Amino acid sequence: MSVFIRGTGADKPERLLTNQDLEKLVDTDDEWIFTRTGIRTRHLAAEGEATSDLATRAGQRALDDAGVDASELDLIVVATLSPDMLTPSAANLVQRNLCPGLGIPSFDINAACSGFLYGLQVVKSLIDSGTYRRVLLVGGETITRFVDYQDRGTCILFGDAAGAVVLEHGDEAGGLGSIRVGSDGACHDLICLPGGGSLRPPTTYDPADDRADWFLRMQGNRVFKMAVQSMEQVAKDVLADVGWTVDDVDLVLAHQANRRIISAVGERLGVPPEKVPMNVAEMGNTSAASIPVLLDDQCRGGQIRPGQRILMVGFGAGLTWGAATLEWT
Numbered sequence: 398m399s400v401f402i403r404g405t406g407a408d409k410p411e412r413l414l415t416n417q418d419l420e421k422l423v424d425t426d427d428e429w430i431f432t433r434t435g436i437r438t439r440h441l442a443a444e445g446e447a448t449s450d451l452a453t454r455a456g457q458r459a460l461d462d463a464g465v466d467a468s469e470l471d472l473i474v475v476a477t478l479s480p481d482m483l484t485p486s487a488a489n490l491v492q493r494n495l496c497p498g499l500g501i502p503s504f505d506i507n508a509a510c511s512g513f514l515y516g517l518q519v520v521k522s523l524i525d526s527g528t529y530r531r532v533l534l535v536g537g538e539t540i541t542r543f544v545d546y547q548d549r550g551t552c553i554l555f556g557d558a559a560g561a562v563v564l565e566h567g568d569e570a571g572g573l574g575s576i577r578v579g580s581d582g583a584c585h586d587l588i589c590l591p592g593g594g595s596l597r598p599p600t601t602y603d604p605a606d607d608r609a610d611w612f613l614r615m616q617g618n619r620v621f622k623m624a625v626q627s628m629e630q631v632a633k634d635v636l637a638d639v640g641w642t643v644d645d646v647d648l649v650l651a652h653q654a655n656r657r658i659i660s661a662v663g664e665r666l667g668v669p670p671e672k673v674p675m676n677v678a679e680m681g682n683t684s685a686a687s688i689p690v691l692l693d694d695q696c697r698g699g700q701i702r703p704g705q706r707i708l709m710v711g712f713g714a715g716l717t718w719g720a721a722t723l724e725w726t
Contacts, residue, residue, distance in 0.1 A: 399566075399567055399568075399569075399570075399571065399572035399573065400520070400521045400524045400525065400564055400565070400566060400567070400572050400573045401564070401565055401566075401567045401569075401571070401572040401573070401726055402562045402563070402564060402572075402573075402692075402723070402725075403462075403463040403464075403465065403563045403564070403565045404459045404460060404461070404462030404463025404464070404465065404562065404563040405458075405459055405462055405560070405561065405562050405563075405689065405692055405693040405696050405697075406454075406455045406456065406457065406458025406459030406460070406461070406462055406560070406561045406562075406693055407455050407458065407558065407559065407560045407561070407686075407689065407690045407693040407694070408451045408452075408454040408455040408458070408537075408558065408559045408560075409440045409558050409680070409690070410440045410441055410442045410443060410446065410451065410557055410558070411440075411443070412440065412441045412442070412443055413438050413439070413440060413441070414438065414439045414440075414441050414541075414556070415437065415438050416430045416431065416436070416437060416438070416553075419546075419549075419552065419553055422546045422547075422552070423546060423547060423548075423549040423552060423553075424549060425549045425553060430553045431678075433655070433657070434553060434554060434655040434656060434657070434677070434681075435655055435656025435657070435659075435675070435677050435678055436553065436554065436655065436656075436677055436678060436681045436682075437678045437679065438556075438678070438679055438680075438681070439541070439555065439556030439557075439680065439681035440556045440557050440558055440680065440681075440683075441541050441556065441557055442539040442541070442542070442557040446539070447481040447487075447490075447539060448475075448477050448479050448480055448481055448487045448537045448538060448539045448559070449475075449480075449481050449487045449490035449491050449494065449537075450494075451537050451538075451539065451557065451558065451559035451686075452475050452477070452487060452488075452491050452535040452537035452559045452561070453490075453491050453494040453495060454559065455535055455537065455559035455560055455561040455686075455689075455693075456473070456491055456495060456533050456535050456559075456561045457495065458561065458693075459533065459535075459561035459562055459563050459693075460495075460533065460563060462563075462696075463563040463565075465531065465563055467495040467496040467533075468496055468499055469531060470495075470496065470501055470531055470532065470533050471501065471502075471529035471530055471531050471532060472501065472502050472503065472520070472523065472529045472532045472533070473488050473491055473492050473495070473501060473502070473503040473532070473533045473535075474488055474503070474504060474505070474506060474516050474519065474520055474532060474533070474534050474535070475487045475488035475491055475503070475504075475505050475506070475534075475535045475536075475537055476505070476506045476507075476508065476512030476513050476515065476516040476534070476535070476536045476537070476685040477505060477506075477507065477512065477536070477537050477538055477684075477685055478507050478509045478512065478538065478540065478590075478684060478685065478714070479538045479539050479540045479542060479543060479684075480505055486503065486504055486505040487505055487537065488503035488504050488505050488535075489503050489504075491503065491533075491535065495533075506519065508578070508580075508685075508713060508715060508717045508719075509588070509684060509685065509713030509714035509715055509717055510652050510654065510682070510684045510685060510687065510711055510712060510713025510714065510717075511578065511652070511685075511711045511712060511713040511715070511717035511718055511719045512536055512684070512685030512713070513534070513536035513560070513685050513686075513687075513688045513689050513711070514576065514578055514688070514709060514710075514711050514719030514720065514721055515578050515717070515719060516534045516536065516685075517534065517564075517573065517576050517709075517721050518576040518577075518578055518719070518721075520532045520534050520564050521564070521573050521576060524564065524565070524566050530565065530566045531563065531564070531565045531566075532563070532564045532565075533561060533562075533563055533564075534561065534562050534563075534564055534689075535559055535560070535561040535689070536559065536560050536561070536684075536685035536686045536687070536688065536689045536690075537558075537559035537560075537561075537685065537686055538557055538558065538559070538683055538684040538685055538686050539557045540555045540556075540557060540613070540682075540683070540684050541555055541556065541557050543590055543612055543613045544612060544613055545608070545609060545612035545613070545614075548609070548612070548614070550615065550617055551612075551613055551614060551615055554654075554655065554681055554682045555613070555681055555682050555683070555684070556680050556681035556682065556683050557683065557686075558680060558683040558686040558687075558690050559686050559689075559690070560686045560687075560688070560689025560690035560691075560692065560693055561689060561693075562689055562692070567726075569726060570724075570726075571704075571724035571725065571726040572723070572724060572726065573721060573722070573723055574635070574638070574639040574721070574722035574723065574724065575634075575635040575638035575639050575721065575722050576635065576719070576720070576721040576722075577631050577634050577635050577638070577719060577720055577721075578631075578717065578718065578719035579627070579631060579717070579718050579719070580715045580716060580717045580718070581715070581716045582715065582716075584623065584715075584716045585714075585715065585716070586616075587615065587616045587619050587620050587623070587714075587716060588613070588614075588615045588616075588620060588713070588714035588715075588716070589613075589614060589714060590611075590612065590613045590614070591610045591611075591614075592610040592611040593611065597610060621657070621658060623712075623716060624654060624658050624662075624712040624718075625658060625661045625662055625665065627712050627716070627718040628651065628652075628658075628662045628710045628711070628712050628718060628720070629662055629665045629666060631710065631718050631719060631720040632649075632662070632666055632708060632710045632720045633666070634720065635708070635720045635721060635722050636708065636722065638722070639722050641706060641722065643666055643667050643668055645706055646668065646672065646706050646707070646708045647672065647705040647706050647707065648672055648673075648674065648695065648700070648701065648705060648706075648707045648708070649662075649663060649666070649668050649672055649673045649707075649708045649709075649710065650674070650688055650691050650692055650695070650707060650708070650709045650710075651663070651673065651688075651709075651710050651711065652682075652687050652688055652710065652711030652712060652713070653675060653676060653677040653680060653681075653682060653683065653687040653688075653691060654677075654682050654687075654712065655677060655682065656675060656677055656678075658712075659673060659675055659677065660673070662710065674691065674694075674695060674700065675691075676690065676691050676694055684713065685713075687711070688709055688711055692709075701725055702725065703725055703726055704724070704725065704726075705724070705725045706722070706723070706724055706725075707722070707723040707724070707725060708720065708721075708722055708723075709721045709722075709723065
């Protein structure tokens with residue numbers, strides 16, 4: 398018995414934010430941004446559009462790809478750090494949109510950019526245990542709502558999107574193999590959004606305070622080093638678990654943080670660039686959405702074929718990290 402991805406889907410909002418647009422908002426330019434990040438454009442959710450809207454559309458596309466009706470789901474999980482509201486969960490709203498009145502359970506996972514990998518581990522465990530048979534897992538973000546467009550170190554990086562997969566029990570060979578995740582809360586301040594929670598609730602907001610507390614902030618130089626080291630190690634760990642060498646891997650689907658991090662991880666693993674696809678130039682960093690969106694891109698583009706061995710790896714706020722192996726069927 399194993400767990401298989403039966404369908405993929407993605408949603409990319411129509412509105413774009415280009416590097417030229419950012420030149421009008423903050424002291425930067427296209428060359429500076431692209432040289433440091435590899436990003437040209439980002440997708441932005443429309444006015445009044447929330448994470449659950451993107452997640453619903455991505456989820457429906459994954460269901461269509463799998464040939465599954467939403468009523469056949471046993472569980473819905475959404476990985477996100479930018480839910481519509483603190484409660485109810487974004488997953489609860491996706492459940493309302495896709496299969497209202499059916500009582501299908503739903504919940505969110507927040508492991509930031511590692512959220513999709515955390516979700517894979519949780520869902521695989523639930524399916525392996527026999528608790529559920531068919532699950533919709535979505536990574537969705539409207540993270541640009543929490544970006545300070547006066548801070549050029551962060552506003553150039555992020556975009557909005559959602560990616561989804563339908564996961565199902567199966568008896569054939571292949572499917573998901575090893576999944577490992579980790580965290581280090583001692584480094585929580587390297588990427589954080591301090592305001593809005595129980596420590597600094599909205600009632601304490603004062604415009605005279607440091608406005609940065611109410612937006613996502615990051616210590617980029619320190620994050621870069623830890624991201625590369627953590628992703629390299631956890632990738633090696635899952636490869637060892639399943640007995641694969643780097644040469645056995647056909648594709649590495651890495652979290653699309655920025656081009657330099659992705660390239661550095663590939664180089665340290667010894668994976669040739671042609672096996673490390675990127676969509677970061679178009680999408681920017683979409684946090685928990687980045688790996689499932691890239692997976693959907695590769696599937697629909699014909700780059701993923703039955704029998705291929707895939708390594709997924711990511712890193713995010715928390716700090717969190719994770720990796721998974723997948724044999725495509």
